[in-house]
Amino acid sequence: MYQSSIVLLMYLSALSLVAAEDLKQSEQQRIEVIRRISPAVVCVMDAAGAGGGSGVLISADGYAISNFHVTSGSASFLKCGLNDGRVYDAVLVGIDPTGDVSLIRLLGRSDFPFATAGNSDNVRAGDQCLALGNPFLLASDFSPTVTWGIVSGTRRYQYPSGTFLEYTDCIQIDASINPGNSGGPLFDIQGRWIGINGRASFEKRGRVNSGAAYAISVNQVLHFVDHLKCGLIVDHGRLDFTVESDEQFNVVVQQVSELSEAYRRGLRSGAVLESFAGRRLTSANDFQNVVGIYPEGTRLPLVWRDRTGQHTATVRLGPLHAFQKTPELPQERRPEGHPENDSQQPEQPSPELLKLFTAREGFCNYYFNDAATQQLLTPMLQRLADVTPDMAWKITVSSADEATALQGEIAVTRNTVGLRLNDQSWLQNTETPKLQDEPPTFPGFLLAVNHLHRLLRKDKPAFDELTAAGRTVHQPSGRALRILLARTGARSTRWYFSDDQPLPVALDLEPEAATDEIRLIFDDWKMWSGLLFPERLGIVDPTTEQVSWLRITAASAQQEQNK
Amino acid sequence: MKICRRRMLQLTGSLPFWPAVVPALASQTPPKDTQTVVVKLFGAGLGSLDSYGTGVLVSAEGHVLTVASHLVSTGFLTAVTADGRRFTAETVATEPSMDAALLKLKTEPADQFPCIDLKTAVEPAVGTPVLAWSNMFRVAAGNEPVSVVHGVIAASVSLDAVQGKWKFPLKSHVWLIDAITNNSGAAGGLLTDSDGQPVGLIGREIRHATSGTWVNYAVPLKTLQPAVEAMLKGQRLTPAAPTTVAEPLLSARDLTGRFGLTLIPAVLERTPAWIDSVVPGTAAAQAGFRRGDLIVLVGDAVITSESDARRRLAEYRAGQKAAITVSRDEQLLELSLLVPAATTTGR
Structure with missing residues (x-):
């Protein structure tokens, strides 16, 4: 007893300066915060209720985030424990293997407690933080273990090191992180969710806390969460050029693929990148960090400078890995406690649970994709109920800008699109994949109108495959919009939908490989005679990002003559 | 208080x-400023010997203090300062008894660095x-x-x-x-x-x-300061140098004679400050000390040994009151000891 008194008292000398009231108050606040955030922390187990890691609920309908390397050890069904002591059935919804994130959905309640996200860009080294989770699978009643620490560094980059798991822009903490903490939430001291604890520097001391652990930033997770909700295997992005840091902290462009969008915008070897996605760059790591926090397909602004001055453009991230199925992790990265010869047999999933999973090549869980796709299509088809079926379109247009004084007509049938502007005209056969006769100022415009014609079919859109693909910030509008990918052959159209109306607000289409996308904006949808068509049609200039508007003055649809 | x-x-x-x-x-x-005095070191490593380390700027001209590790002994060191600049670093001197090494960044003469003042x-x-x-x-x-x-x-x-x-x-x-x-x-x-x-x-x-x-x-x-200063001057620290400042220590005899307090003798290096006996009628008895009490605090200072207690008590002058916390029956008690005047008969 004397010995322990001594140890206890050693701590007291540090305290003598701290007013007792402050101490009590701050302690009470911390206890209160932990009490408030604990119910949202999930103990993630496999279907047999064994093994596991951690997770965090993010909405009342049961969506929870964990690590990919935690759920990859389980099949599509899981068991999840909460600190109410109950075990809930859960289903795997979507995965982001590169970012080491997975989305699961817990079932059985519509009022799940959930964490509220903070802004991880505001996190600073020295901030206090709380890591909650299930280290060493200690809590048999599922009340999470809490560890406290400080943020040791921000915007850290951790190499894939032998796998595809790449931690970009992550938060380094000194709170204890041990096996089983993976997938669990990191909170700031106010209890705002700021990250997902997933990785630590383990070296000589074995796979236990070393004082250097890494959390995926919540801002990165939020860029992916709507993609994950669509049941996808979400990919990260890449750009088709390489960079290097130089001695003056410039990020210097090395090689640029001549087929890339950046090349077409004028980016060349030797240019200095100033910012990407709004973040100033001073090193190649900075650049890597920004690229890594966005899903494939995101269009982002790039600013660079070269001999001729400063330039701005937007570029779309291409696919990084393009996984067609769930990739395998090397043995040492698999979660603890998933023995191959586990004697426990998972119970048979209930019929209700089985309904929530559909296997399909290229998807994590197609059930959720189908549901999200129908959510986009159903309101649109309802809106199309009054249009003329199997229609041919005739649309009269004029330029919204009086100065250019364009007058013309668009004529659309199932297989052709014609455009006449003043005394010039173009006719595109849309059955061949090649661009034949397109207006040189907006190549691909006729093809894009054809795709609109395919989308607005009364019965159902005429594409090979329709896939809801999350949400992104649309350029140049800056709005966060839902995405519907419509694939025909190898070509995909990207349709953007807002939450407040059933018809698309924009379209991006790459008419041919390695050419600029045609990007249209649809404004003020209106029912014309037998035809739903916007009152204004915007065309985005790929170089300036300026929108040229066409005003629709008349539009009609009529039954197409059968051939 | x-x-x-x-x-x-x-x-x-x-x-x-x-x-x-x-x-x-x-x-x-x-x-924030602390970041600017820490440098990242990169050199040769092998197996479990890392090829990287850390150093601390200790002079405005670019002297860096680090440990005398394999990084220093193999040479070829690169130092990266907090602003990202890279410098070649040369070893000025090492002090093995303290596992310290002093490096100098190869800089332009005008270069000035933020540094700590030892x-x-x-x-x-x-x-x-x-x-x-x-x-x-x-x-x-x-x-x-x-x-x-x-x-x-x-x-x-x-x-x-x-x-x-x-x-x-x-x-x-x-x-x-x-x-x-x-x-x-x-x-x-x-x-x-x-x-x-x-x-x-x-x-x-x-x-x-x-x-x-x-x-x-x-x-x-x-502790490192004298060694660093010697290394900065290009000297080796004499091996016998560790200078321990002799702190006044109340003798055990004084403690008994003046205070009326006898502690268990220092049989080990860190014998806890257990009270062996209290002389009736003395300041210690009046303050309420008892045999078996463990002195854990004198004032705000943590007492970890018998000699610690005598060192802390020596800081009080006659007539002052010393707040002494003892552990008794698994409880902490604060006692107030009136420090008696030095006895003239003692020695």
């Missing part, structure tokens, strides 16, 4: 230790919250800020440690830290208090000779 301290004793008595330290740190974010190094008490700044695990590259880890000074000890199978030769006193500060690449990093005042030089990854546990330690910068 008295009430305040009592409350804290009750508070911490009923709780784990760590939450108590939180507010001390909470009021401060790490001092003279301002503080010797915080055991229990003080500290921050450890280092290039651990090479997490930070270029101009990225080094990692910062929080902890508490857990003890002040002399090391009995091994590196691999070799006895670790460090002779100086070190601080043990209750956090994992001594990671790969952290050696040579800076330990500060929570205000950023320099405290220690983070040591290597070594294990305790007996238990095999990893030791997280830092060498006090105050």
